[in-house]
Amino acid sequence: MAIDYxxxxxxxxxxxxxxxxxRERLKGAERAALxxxxxxxxxxxxxxxxxxxEFTRRTPEGAEETRIIVVQDVLNDAADLEPLTPHCVGCPANRTGNPFGCMGYVGYPISEAGEAWLLDxxxxxxxxxxxxxxxQGVDNFQxxxxxxxxxxxxxxxxxxxRRAAERRLGEFSLNANQVFEMFFTVGDIIPNHAGILLLFFRAIDRDIEADAIIHLTPAGPDVADRHPFIIQSEPYDDVTIRDLKGFLEALYIAWALNVNLLVDA
Incomplete structure (x- = not known):
């Protein structure tokens, strides 16, 4: 299970x-290889x-449906991806540099270290x-x-x-449950929301004036110079921190391109 984006x-x-x-073909190929x-x-x-x-999924009506999947059928479907991979080379949305690098996930379970990293x-x-x-955002959107x-x-x-990490931020506190609600329960993230989240979680520099915040979105063609992505991968990152950094980078790229980040949690 994972949060796909x-x-x-x-x-x-x-x-x-x-x-x-x-996405289904990519997941199928991974499952088939396993x-x-x-x-x-x-x-x-x-x-x-x-x-x-056996593959079990939940139907729109809420019932569980189990099917027997033949591995070769999955491989046949995944083969449809191969002739399309050249289009991923040089694509501005390709975060990873790999075929279909515009897609990623945050894997479960979320680690305690990952929760603490976000709150920090x-x-x-x-x-x-x-x-x-x-x-104001926490109050207004409840x-x-x-x-x-x-x-x-x-x-x-x-x-x-079992207990969400929490951090005191002056006159109010925020816990990890609220943070993940902001990220993953609002549906697809539009550029305006993305820009604010990038500020909240210091994916871009927060030392900017009020007018710059007001005009943060659309990002503009010089976004890499004005608002570079400042989060770096570290060799000591655990899996969740690595995944969260990837998510924030994808959020940054979507914001820079003025497109939505699709989220399926």
Whole structure:
């Protein structure tokens, strides 16, 4: 399980296979490789056409539906991606530099270190403009974190910690449930919202004037000079921190391109 995201930049692969079609094929290819490896490690050398696995999904009506998937069928579907990979070379939305690098995910379970890392990036009262924006946003949109708290308390698959990390920010506190609600329960993230989130989590420099905040979006062609992405990967990052940094970078690219970041949590 994971929180999937996609930079919604129009391209030929998405036109031909759709965003969902590409993502399903990528996931299928990963799943097929895992199944094949499991068979081989068990000494089973049968071809993929004779391998299968159960796949359970929830229908729109809320019922669970289980199907038997043949690995070769999945590989056949994934083969549709190969002729489209040249379009990813040089694409401005390609975050990773790999084929279909406009797509990524934040994996579950979310680590305690990842929660703490996000909270540590929030503004304090000394950063008055952005801090006030954060406080107003939490109040106006009533981010209470209850949706995330329910997941945390009822299923160990989503979070390592049963208790959300919390940080005091002057006259109010914010916990990790509220932070994840801001990110992942609002649907697709439009550029205006993306720009503010980038400020909140110090993905771009917060030392800017009020007028610059007002005109933060659209980012403009000189965005890399005026508002560079300032988060760097570190060798000691745990998996969640690495994934969250990737998410914020994707959010930055979507904002810079003035397109939505599609989020499927």
């Amino acid at each position: 996609t930079i919604d930049y129009d391209c030929i692969p998405k036109q031909q296979l759709t965003t969902e079609g590409i 199944i094949i490896n499991q068979y081989r490690e068990a000494g089973d050398m049968r071809p993929p056409s004779e391998m299968g696995y 990036r929030l503004p304090v009262p000394d950063e008055a403009l952005v801090w006030l924006l954060l406080k 981010y209470d974190g209850q949706q995330i708290a329910f997941l945390r308390q009822n299923n160990d698959a989503y979070f390592e910690a």
